[in-house]
Amino acid sequence: MTNLKIYNTLTRKKETFEPIKPGKVGIYVCGPTVYDACHIGHARSVVVFDVIVRYLRAIGYEVTYVRNFTDVDDKIINRAGELGISTQELSERHIKEFYEEMDALNVERATIEPKATDHIEEIIEVIERLVLRGHAYEAGGDVFFAVETFKDYGKLSGRRLDEMQAGARVEIDEKKRNPFDFVLWKGAKPGEPMWDSPWGKGRPGWHIECSAMSTRFLGYHFDIHGGGKDLIFPHHENEIAQSEGALGEQFVNFWVHNGFVKIDQEKMSKSLGNFLVIKEILKQYHPEALRVFLLSNHYRSPVDFTHQSMVEAGDGIEKIYAFQQRIDGLLGPSRNEQGPGPLWENFCRAMDDDFNTARGIGLVFETVRQLNRLMDDIGERPGQQDQARLVSTRADLMRIGDVLGILTEAPDKFFEQKQADLLERKGIDIAVVERRIADRARAREQKDWAEADRIRDELSAMDILIEDRAGGTNWKVSKPKD
RNA sequence: GGCGGCAUAGCCAAGUGGUAAGGCAGCGGUCUGCAAAACCGUUAUACACCGGUUCGAAUCCGGUUGCCGCCUCCA
Numbered sequence: 001m002t003n004l005k006i007y008n009t010l011t012r013k014k015e016t017f018e019p020i021k022p023g024k025v026g027i028y029v030c031g032p033t034v035y036d037a038c039h040i041g042h043a044r045s046v047v048v049f050d051v052i053v054r055y056l057r058a059i060g061y062e063v064t065y066v067r068n069f070t071d072v073d074d075k076i077i078n079r080a081g082e083l084g085i086s087t088q089e090l091s092e093r094h095i096k097e098f099y100e101e102m103d104a105l106n107v108e109r110a111t112i113e114p115k116a117t118d119h120i121e122e123i124i125e126v127i128e129r130l131v132l133r134g135h136a137y138e139a140g141g142d143v144f145f146a147v148e149t150f151k152d153y154g155k156l157s158g159r160r161l162d163e164m165q166a167g168a169r170v171e172i173d174e175k176k177r178n179p180f181d182f183v184l185w186k187g188a189k190p191g192e193p194m195w196d197s198p199w200g201k202g203r204p205g206w207h208i209e210c211s212a213m214s215t216r217f218l219g220y221h222f223d224i225h226g227g228g229k230d231l232i233f234p235h236h237e238n239e240i241a242q243s244e245g246a247l248g249e250q251f252v253n254f255w256v257h258n259g260f261v262k263i264d265q266e267k268m269s270k271s272l273g274n275f276l277v278i279k280e281i282l283k284q285y286h287p288e289a290l291r292v293f294l295l296s297n298h299y300r301s302p303v304d305f306t307h308q309s310m311v312e313a314g315d316g317i318e319k320i321y322a323f324q325q326r327i328d329g330l331l332g333p334s335r336n337e338q339g340p341g342p343l344w345e346n347f348c349r350a351m352d353d354d355f356n357t358a359r360g361i362g363l364v365f366e367t368v369r370q371l372n373r374l375m376d377d378i379g380e381r382p383g384q385q386d387q388a389r390l391v392s393t394r395a396d397l398m399r400i401g402d403v404l405g406i407l408t409e410a411p412d413k414f415f416e417q418k419q420a421d422l423l424e425r426k427g428i429d430i431a432v433v434e435r436r437i438a439d440r441a442r443a444r445e446q447k448d449w450a451e452a453d454r455i456r457d458e459l460s461a462m463d464i465l466i467e468d469r470a471g472g473t474n475w476k477v478s479k480p481k482d
Numbered sequence: 483g484g485c486g487g488c489a490u491a492g493c494c495a496a497g498u499g500g501u502a503a504g505g506c507a508g509c510g511g512u513c514u515g516c517a518a519a520a521c522c523g524u525u526a527u528a529c530a531c532c533g534g535u536u537c538g539a540a541u542c543c544g545g546u547u548g549c550c551g552c553c554u555c556c557a
Binding site: 030031038039041042044045046073074075154158159163206229231233234258260262269296302311313315322353359361362364366377449452453456465466474476 | 483484485486487488493496497498503504505506507512513514515516517519520521522550551552553554555556557
C-alpha cells in the first residue's frame with residue numbers, strides 16, 4: 001500500500017495509483033521510430049520513464065516494462081531510400097546507436113523491447129478483430145479505422161470529431177469515409193517492406209503496432225502507458241480506439257505524458273535547425289549532469305536546455321560527489337547496508353507526488369548542506385550519533401541515486417575521471433604542474449609569498465586551480481569557460 | 483477556429499488553502515599568509531493583472547494580459 005499519486009492525462013487529474021494486480025505494474029512506453037539519431041527530447045522521455053520504473057521497483061512493485069521500437073514506417077522507408085540501404089539496415093543501425101546512448105545515460109533496459117516487424121502476426125490479428133467488429137474497413141488495398149464507429153474517440157486528447165473538422169489540415173484521402181479515419185494496414189508499393197495479410201501484401205500503419213505489442217506483453221488491460229505529450233494526439237488517441245475497439249474493454253488505467261524540451265527558449269525543430277542530438281550533448285557534458293538537468297524540472301513541464309543550466313547541473317552533481325567523498329574520508333568508504341532513513345522517507349514523499357524529482361533533488365541538496373555543516377562542527381572524531389546520521393544519509397543518498405540513475409561511480413573515480421578528461425582536453429602535463437607546486441611549497445615554507453603567488457598565477461594561467469589544505473596542496477583543472 | 487498548458491526573486495526551479503523548498507549568481511562573514519574549496523548569514527510585504535469565495539489563497543472560482551503547445555511526422 002503506497003500513497004503514490006500520478007497525473008492521468010485521461011482524467012486530467014492526479015489520482016491515487018492502484019495497480020490492477022496487487023504488487024504488480026504493467027507499463028508500456030512508446031519508444032523511438034528508428035529512422036534518425038535520438039535527440040534530447042527522446043532522452044527526456046526515456047530518462048523520465050526510466051526513473052518512474054526505478055521508483056516503482058524501489059517501493060516494491062514488480063514491474064513489467066515494455067518499450068518498443070517502431071521499425072517500419074513511412075519515415076524509415078523514405079530515409080532508407082535516400083541512403084540507398086534497406087529499411088532493416090537503417091533501423092538496426094539506429095537501434096544499436098540508441099542502446100549505446102542509453103547505456104551512456106545509464107538508462108536501464110526495459111523488461112521487453114519489442115520491434116514492430118517481429119509482431120506482424122499480432123498486428124494483423126488486431127486489425128481482423130476490428131474489421132469483424134465493424135470498426136475498420138478495407139478500401140483499395142488499405143484498411144482504415146472508422147473513427148465514427150468508436151464513440152469515445154477523442155476522450156484522451158479532449159477533442160470531438162465535429163470540432164476538429166473545422167480547422168484541421170488533414171490530408172485528403174479519397175478512400176477514407178471520414179477524414180480522421182486512419183490507416184491500420186497499408187497496401188504494398190514496390191520496393192517497400194511487405195508482409196502477407198488477408199488484404200493482400202502490405203505493412204502496418206502507424207499506431208497499430210503499439211496496440212498489438214502492448215496487448216501481447218501486458219494483456220488487454222494494463223496499468224500505465226507513457227510517452228511524450230506530442231503523442232497524445234493522434235497516436236495515443238488512436239491506440240485507445242484500436243485497442244478498446246478490438247477488445248471491448250478498457251485499455252489503460254493511467255496515461256502519463258512528459259513535456260517537451262526547448263532549446264534556448266525555442267521549440268526544437270528541424271526547420272529551426274536546432275535539433276540537439278544526444279551524441280553531441282554527451283561530448284560536452286557528463287551524462288549524470290544531463291540526468292540531473294532533466295530531472296530538476298517536473299516531468300510534465302516544458303524544460304529549456306541551455307548551456308548555463310547544464311553547467312549548473314554539472315556543478316550540482318559534483319557537489320554531491322564531493323559530499324560523499326567527504327563522508328568517505330571521515331568514516332571510510334564502506335557501504336554497509338542501512339535501513340532507509342529520513343532522507344529516503346522524504347524523497348519518497350516527493351516522488352509519491354506525481355514523481356516530483358525536482359523536489360527530491362532539492363531535498364538532496366538541502367541534506368548535503370546540513371551534513372556539510374555537521375562535518376564542519378564535529379571535526380575529525382564524530383560521536384556515535386553523528387556517525388550514525390552520516391552513515392544513514394550516505395546509504396539513503398545511494399538509494400536515491402539508484403532511483404535517479406546518478407551517483408553510479410565511486411566519488412574518487414568520478415573526480416579522477418573528470419580530471420583525466422580535462423587534462424587531456426587541455427593538454428596539461430602533470431609532471432610540470434607537480435614540479436611547480438613543489439617549487440611553490442618551498443617558497444611558502446620560506447614565507448616567500450610573492451613567489452608563491454607568482455607560481456599560483458602561472459598555474460592559474462594554465463587553468464590549474466590551487467587549493468592549500470591541511471595535508472598539503474591539492475590542485476585541479478578549472479572547468480571550461482564557454 | 484477548436485483543445486490544453488504555463489506566468490513564483492538577477493537566472494533556473496519546487497510549492498499538496500494556513501502564511502514562500504532547492505540550485506546558480508551576488509553581497510557580508512568563518513577558515514586561509516593571501517586565495518581556493520567548504521561552511522554560515524543574507525537576497526520575493528510577496529507569487530502577471532483585476533475581481534470573487536474563505537477566518538485565511540501562490541494554491542479554489544471568474545475575467546484580463548502575455549507566452550507556449552497540440553489539432554500535420556514528432557519524445
